Amino acid sequence: MVDLNTADGAKVEFRMSDDGVLLLRWLPGVQIEVEDARAAMAQVNHMCQQEQHAMLVDMAAVASVSREARAIWSIPCRASRIALLGKSPVDRVLANFFLGVHVPPCPTRFFTARNEAMDWLMAHV
Amino acid sequence: MSAGNGVEDPRLQQLVDGIVRLASGALGSRMTPSPRGDDIDAVITGVNLLAEELEYIYSDLEQRVADRTFMLQRAQAELEEMAKTDALTGLANRILLNERIQEAILASADSGTITAVLVLDLDSFKGINDSLGHGAGDIVLVEVARRLRSSVRATDTVARLGGDEFAVVITGSSTDEILLIAHRISEQLQDSVRVGPETVWAMASIGVCIGSSGYPPEALMRDADIAMYQAKAQGRNNVQLFHPDMLAAVRERLRITAELHSAVANGELALCYQPVVELASGKAIGLEALLRWHHPVRGLIMPDSFIRIAEETGLIVELGQWVLHEGVAQLGRWNETAPDLTGFRLHLNLSAAELLRRDLLEDVRDTLARNDVAPGRLVLEITETVLMSRGTAEEQILTGLRDLGVGMQIDDFGTGYSSISYLRTLPADTVKVDHTLIDDLVSDPQQQKFVAAILQLISAAGLKAIVEGIETAEQAAQLEAMGCLYGQGFYYSYPLPPEEVLDQLRSLSERL
Numbered sequence: 001m002v003d004l005n006t007a008d009g010a011k012v013e014f015r016m017s018d019d020g021v022l023l024l025r026w027l028p029g030v031q032i033e034v035e036d037a038r039a040a041m042a043q044v045n046h047m048c049q050q051e052q053h054a055m056l057v058d059m060a061a062v063a064s065v066s067r068e069a070r071a072i073w074s075i076p077c078r079a080s081r082i083a084l085l086g087k088s089p090v091d092r093v094l095a096n097f098f099l100g101v102h103v104p105p106c107p108t109r110f111f112t113a114r115n116e117a118m119d120w121l122m123a124h125v
Numbered sequence: 126m127s128a129g130n131g132v133e134d135p136r137l138q139q140l141v142d143g144i145v146r147l148a149s150g151a152l153g154s155r156m157t158p159s160p161r162g163d164d165i166d167a168v169i170t171g172v173n174l175l176a177e178e179l180e181y182i183y184s185d186l187e188q189r190v191a192d193r194t195f196m197l198q199r200a201q202a203e204l205e206e207m208a209k210t211d212a213l214t215g216l217a218n219r220i221l222l223n224e225r226i227q228e229a230i231l232a233s234a235d236s237g238t239i240t241a242v243l244v245l246d247l248d249s250f251k252g253i254n255d256s257l258g259h260g261a262g263d264i265v266l267v268e269v270a271r272r273l274r275s276s277v278r279a280t281d282t283v284a285r286l287g288g289d290e291f292a293v294v295i296t297g298s299s300t301d302e303i304l305l306i307a308h309r310i311s312e313q314l315q316d317s318v319r320v321g322p323e324t325v326w327a328m329a330s331i332g333v334c335i336g337s338s339g340y341p342p343e344a345l346m347r348d349a350d351i352a353m354y355q356a357k358a359q360g361r362n363n364v365q366l367f368h369p370d371m372l373a374a375v376r377e378r379l380r381i382t383a384e385l386h387s388a389v390a391n392g393e394l395a396l397c398y399q400p401v402v403e404l405a406s407g408k409a410i411g412l413e414a415l416l417r418w419h420h421p422v423r424g425l426i427m428p429d430s431f432i433r434i435a436e437e438t439g440l441i442v443e444l445g446q447w448v449l450h451e452g453v454a455q456l457g458r459w460n461e462t463a464p465d466l467t468g469f470r471l472h473l474n475l476s477a478a479e480l481l482r483r484d485l486l487e488d489v490r491d492t493l494a495r496n497d498v499a500p501g502r503l504v505l506e507i508t509e510t511v512l513m514s515r516g517t518a519e520e521q522i523l524t525g526l527r528d529l530g531v532g533m534q535i536d537d538f539g540t541g542y543s544s545i546s547y548l549r550t551l552p553a554d555t556v557k558v559d560h561t562l563i564d565d566l567v568s569d570p571q572q573q574k575f576v577a578a579i580l581q582l583i584s585a586a587g588l589k590a591i592v593e594g595i596e597t598a599e600q601a602a603q604l605e606a607m608g609c610l611y612g613q614g615f616y617y618s619y620p621l622p623p624e625e626v627l628d629q630l631r632s633l634s635e636r637l
Contacts, residue, residue, distance in 0.1 A: 029160075061162065064170075067177050089167030090158060097174045 028061035048078030457496030500530035560594020
């Protein structure tokens with residue numbers, strides 16, 4: 001597990017699962033700014049090394065994502081596909097805004113159930 | 126919408142207020158969703174996100190409009206710069222120059238200072254272009270522009286008016302300072318210009334006009350231009366300050382030019398004829414046709430007053446054509462009315478411009494044929510300067526005329542710069558010795574020797590001499606004693622109107 005700390009303190013956690021899925025979890029209540037998104041992406045690329053990995057982004061209970069931060073995730077990274085995991089209607093709105101307004105660099109979908117998200121990711125590993 | 130328990134959820138009011146704020150244009154306004162994360166919070170989040178997008182799009186559009194406006198302004202400024210700049214030299218062009226003159230005149234009205242315009246025309250630029258090509262010409266123009274800029278202050282405007290003509294606007298200086306600048310420019314242009322392996326000179330005739338408050342801006346340019354032409358007339362490569370007398374001379378020129386245009390059509394031109402005489406017998410062997418202008422208001426105008434203007438304006442070609450047609454037609458009429466008097470030839474003066482007429486040969490041939498005049502009865506008088514500087518085209522026309530049988534005469538010999546060695550190769554049969562050479566013939570033994578030498582020289586070149594300007598019996602006798610065969614002058618006859626010519630010819634024959 002890797003914590004990424006910004007000036008605001010820890011905002012995100014990283015972990016590589018045994019089956020090669022990169023797990024990224026935004027901590028509840030965080031406000032994701034462009035610096036956070038940029039640092040998270042750098043960490044993703046770092047953990048993937050030269051390989052591509054499916055990635056699960058747990059964004060349940062994220063308070064807000066700035067427009068600039070959303071734009072960062074339009075830049076191609078080492079993730080081969082991304083499952084956005086949330087649970088509330090707010091998460092759904094946030095996720096779909098990202099998907100609708102920006103063009104994701106790889107196949108990206110929103111899920112409210114972790115197992116469905118993992119199944120979708122693993123089906124294409 | 127309620128929170129589900131029948132009580133109005135305060136977030137709904139917050140949502141309504143937030144939307145009203147956004148609708149009023151406060152696109153930076155945001156609402157805070159509750160930690161519940163339910164549908165109402167989702168709507169709040171969605172509205173926040175939409176507002177954020179709207180704000181971004183709005184600001185992006187504003188930025189783009191600002192960028193485009195800036196680009197347009199810059200492009201416009203560049204276009205204006207191009208439209209007011211001479212592309213070759215980077216100097217101001219005529220448009221910018223006129224603006225600067227207007228500004229300077231306005232400013233001088235407030236400050237009481239004077240504004241000067243200098244107009245410069247390079248003296249021998251055409252020769253550089255013709256002999257070394259336009260590339261070389263451009264190099265010279267750029268160098269002249271550099272020297273002009275270096276001769277004036279940063280506040281003065283240097284412009285290229287086109288071709289080899291430049292202008293300078295000087296403000297806030299005294300008359301002495303302005304003339305100093307004009308002479309400094311002239312000095313700067315005395316140095317040669319290197320064009321590759323060649324060395325050329327680009328000296329200029331400079332006209333200066335100084336105007337104080339109230340001087341019309343367009344008059345400043347016009348008068349500087351007039352002064353520049355005065356500098357040209359004064360031998361080029363000098364500076365002339367405009368004086369109102371110059372304007373009067375120009376107006377006189379313009380008047381003569383305009384009136385000369387209509388003189389041919391209105392039948393105001395006439396020819397009179399002066400006999401060319403064989404000195405030994407006194408018999409007329411030729412008649413030189415001389416142009417006269419019977420102006421309806423000003424009366425008789427002699428050629429000295431209008432031929433130079435006709436040459437400068439190109440009207441000389443039209444005049445020359447009229448002289449050819451009228452002179453040959455008159456000769457034809459004399460042939461009919463006096464078949465006994467055919468032993469003389471008609472002498473017509475031919476200008477440099479006429480020699481470049483493509484249809485001259487054809488016109489001469491047709492005119493002679495139309496009037497049933499043999500080509501041998503016609504002699505064309507051409508100045509030595511024209512003959513000396515003839516090009517290929519002129520050479521061809523001269524050869525064609527000679528082949529036709531028309532005689533050629535070198536006119537005004539002794540006034541140009543003939544090379545003696547060329548005398549033998551010039552395409553002529555006779556040489557007319559200028560009257561200035563015999564002015565002191567009778568009283569000055571040295572001049573007698575000189576004229577005798579010239580006559581011998583002409584004879585040695587295989588040519589026949591005709592001395593003009595003979596006014597006395599002594600001159601005639603002396604010339605005859607020197608071996609001169611032919612002459613012309615008031616002693617024998619003044620130029621006569623055509624109706625008096627035949628009687629005069631008969632009278633000259635009877636002198637024998």
